[in-house]
Amino acid sequence: MWRSAMMSAVWRWQGLALMTVSIVVSIWLAATGQLILYIHPRYVLFTVIMAVIGLAFVVASFLPRASHDHDERPSGAGAVFSGVATAATLTLAATLMVLPPATLSSATADQRGINSTGVRTDGASVDDVASATDAAVASFTVLDWASLLRQTSDVAFYDGKPASVVGFITRHPDDPENMFYLSRFVITCCAVDAQPIGLPVYLENWEDAFAVDEWVAVDGGFGANPSRQGTQPIVLVPADIQVTEQPTEPYLY
Amino acid sequence: MADAAVRARRSGRRPSAKRGIGPGTIVGLLVGVLGLASLFAVRAFTTRIDGPTLPDAAQDLLTLTYSVIIESLPFVLLGIVVSILVQVWVPDRWIVKVLPKNATLRRVVVSFLGMFLPVCECGNLPLARGMMAKGFTVSESMTFLLAAPILNPITIITTHQAFGFDDGILVARLLGGFAIANLIGWLYSKHPDQDSLLTDRFAAECALPDPHEQRQTKAQKSVELFVRETGVIMPALFIGALLAGLVQVLVPRAVLVNLGSNPIWSILAMMVLAFVISVCSNVDAFFILPFASTFMPGSIVTFLVFGPIVDIKMLAMMRTTFTTRTLVQLTLVVALVSAAIGLVVNYVA
Numbered sequence: 001m002w003r004s005a006m007m008s009a010v011w012r013w014q015g016l017a018l019m020t021v022s023i024v025v026s027i028w029l030a031a032t033g034q035l036i037l038y039i040h041p042r043y044v045l046f047t048v049i050m051a052v053i054g055l056a057f058v059v060a061s062f063l064p065r066a067s068h069d070h071d072e073r074p075s076g077a078g079a080v081f082s083g084v085a086t087a088a089t090l091t092l093a094a095t096l097m098v099l100p101p102a103t104l105s106s107a108t109a110d111q112r113g114i115n116s117t118g119v120r121t122d123g124a125s126v127d128d129v130a131s132a133t134d135a136a137v138a139s140f141t142v143l144d145w146a147s148l149l150r151q152t153s154d155v156a157f158y159d160g161k162p163a164s165v166v167g168f169i170t171r172h173p174d175d176p177e178n179m180f181y182l183s184r185f186v187i188t189c190c191a192v193d194a195q196p197i198g199l200p201v202y203l204e205n206w207e208d209a210f211a212v213d214e215w216v217a218v219d220g221g222f223g224a225n226p227s228r229q230g231t232q233p234i235v236l237v238p239a240d241i242q243v244t245e246q247p248t249e250p251y252l253y
Numbered sequence: 254m255a256d257a258a259v260r261a262r263r264s265g266r267r268p269s270a271k272r273g274i275g276p277g278t279i280v281g282l283l284v285g286v287l288g289l290a291s292l293f294a295v296r297a298f299t300t301r302i303d304g305p306t307l308p309d310a311a312q313d314l315l316t317l318t319y320s321v322i323i324e325s326l327p328f329v330l331l332g333i334v335v336s337i338l339v340q341v342w343v344p345d346r347w348i349v350k351v352l353p354k355n356a357t358l359r360r361v362v363v364s365f366l367g368m369f370l371p372v373c374e375c376g377n378l379p380l381a382r383g384m385m386a387k388g389f390t391v392s393e394s395m396t397f398l399l400a401a402p403i404l405n406p407i408t409i410i411t412t413h414q415a416f417g418f419d420d421g422i423l424v425a426r427l428l429g430g431f432a433i434a435n436l437i438g439w440l441y442s443k444h445p446d447q448d449s450l451l452t453d454r455f456a457a458e459c460a461l462p463d464p465h466e467q468r469q470t471k472a473q474k475s476v477e478l479f480v481r482e483t484g485v486i487m488p489a490l491f492i493g494a495l496l497a498g499l500v501q502v503l504v505p506r507a508v509l510v511n512l513g514s515n516p517i518w519s520i521l522a523m524m525v526l527a528f529v530i531s532v533c534s535n536v537d538a539f540f541i542l543p544f545a546s547t548f549m550p551g552s553i554v555t556f557l558v559f560g561p562i563v564d565i566k567m568l569a570m571m572r573t574t575f576t577t578r579t580l581v582q583l584t585l586v587v588a589l590v591s592a593a594i595g596l597v598v599n600y601v602a
Binding site: 013014015016018019020021022023024025026027028029035037038039040043046047049050051053054055057058059060061062063064085086088089092093095096097098099100101102103104105106107108111112113116188189190191192193213 | 275277278281282284285286288289292293295296297299300307309310312313315316317318319320321322323324326327328330331334472473475476479480483484485486487488490491492495497501502505506507510530531532533536537539540542
């Protein structure tokens with residue numbers, strides 16, 4: 001008897017618990033500037049407004065109510081399935097409550113294939129760059145350079161154009177010992193649609209000093225690929241590499 | 254005995270419902286506010302603890318799952334709020350009576366309701382449920398559910414921003430979405446027993462006039478609806494998000510991309526991608542834009558027509574309302590028609 005009463009309560013409060021956790025975590029992420037780890041910045045305001053409205057409903061739901069005891073309970077196989085599903089959703093909510101927020105890692109970059117879907121071309125274009133100042137070129141992101149590399153592999157074009165870029169390290173399949181990708185994720189809506197992009201970097205035995213997933217700041221220039229393996233004609237040859245903190249905005253837009 | 258208990262409880266509740274502010278109200282508010290405050294405290298505190306780090310793939314699975322949940326949350330809330338407005342605050346005659354009498358015309362008008370209620374697909378479901386509770390037929394609500402994610406101003410603007418009028422992608426998407434929604438609505442309007450399309454739980458909610466209806470204020474009814482809709486939608490959203498995350502971690506993207514240049518395989522690949530990715534219709538045009546260089550335009554159209562209607566997250570959420578059998582039929586019809594639309598665009602454009 002008490003079991004079915006308990007099941008009924010779980011059935012009713014489960015959704016409210018999941019909603020409350022989602023709202024609390026969203027607001028906390030927004031307050032600490034970390035909501036952009038999961039969604040595009042243009043949705044932050046909308047998310048916060050709706051979350052606050054939701055919060056008001058959650059508080060109101062604690063008020064006394066006219067009794068509703070006719071909530072239907074599942075039985076038989078349905079009860080087993082819904083028991084498992086309930087446990088899964090509540091566990092997921094608990095991890096959402098306690099685990100530190102994180103960005104996507106090189107595992108997802110490898111799984112999705114770096115530069116595999118075609119880099120967007122609304123970054124820097126070859127024509128713009130011809131008239132750009134050195135300061136403008138130095139502010140180019142991984143996305144700008146990846147977009148340029150897609151447009152031209154003319155070594156002369158890159159001559160005398162200094163690059164200063166930040167990204168995380170993922171493996172390069174062509175010459176794993178001496179090349180890696182300096183990569184970023186580009187997102188259009190949320191982390192679900194993140195597309196990995198990357199610049200090929202040539203550094204002999206890079207794993208002696210750096211590790212996959214580590215964030216680094218690279219200064220250098222683009223030039224002909226010294227590696228004998230692989231098909232990448234132009235690579236970034238670093239003059240200086242420093243390990244760095246993950247940027248507060250780890251994704252590019 | 255049970256009756257006596259119910260009567261006692263009812264009479265006990267009644268004064269506070271009338272007066273609004275009683276001891277129960279204050280205790281309830283205190284419990285609610287304190288509970289929320291402690292949740293915020295837990296969340297802020299646990300982030301300082303250095304736990305063991307998860308393996309990359311597991312961590313990314315969680316990140317992707319959270320991302321689906323957090324991205325959908327405001328749209329779900331908007332949908333629930335609009336659904337509450339429609340069910341509790343808007344008089345019946347405003348909505349049901351302005352519609353044409355002719356069934357086909359009604360469905361045509363219903364499929365354009367999304368132009369005025371711009372919630373994307375996760376918000377549509379609570380609204381469609383509200384419409385059924387309000388007296389719309391199942392097939393009319395289905396027409397709305399399928400048309401509104403595509404025929405709404407935000408989706409049209411973002412699709413136009415992404416593709417302009419290139420290759421007829423925008424036009425094909427709008428016409429395709431309209432055609433599929435009305436086709437499905439027409440098919441199910443022929444069904445002799447519309448209630449059998451619904452899950453027992455939801456059909457029961459619609460059929461029974463709420464016995465406590467008369468004694469509740471509109472505000473109480475709103476909160477009650479919020480709790481009930483949350484109880485239905487949120488578990489489904491969590492399960493859908495987890496499944497979408499799992500599939501994304503397990504299926505290598507390259508498998509799909511390699512199929513891109515074949516007129517038929519590219520369409521199938523895009524349907525699988527749309528099914529897996531479960532991204533909202535308001536933004537899916539931006540998502541698919543980078544694929545436009547490797548995939549044929551017809552397959553892009555298929556993605557844009559199929560994805561808003563059928564994907565892992567939506568099926569998990571629609572399962573709360575429609576029977577599995579109905580959803581299988583619906584998925585098949587939508588898949589066939591959107592593939593056909595894609596093929597036509599591939600061979601014409």
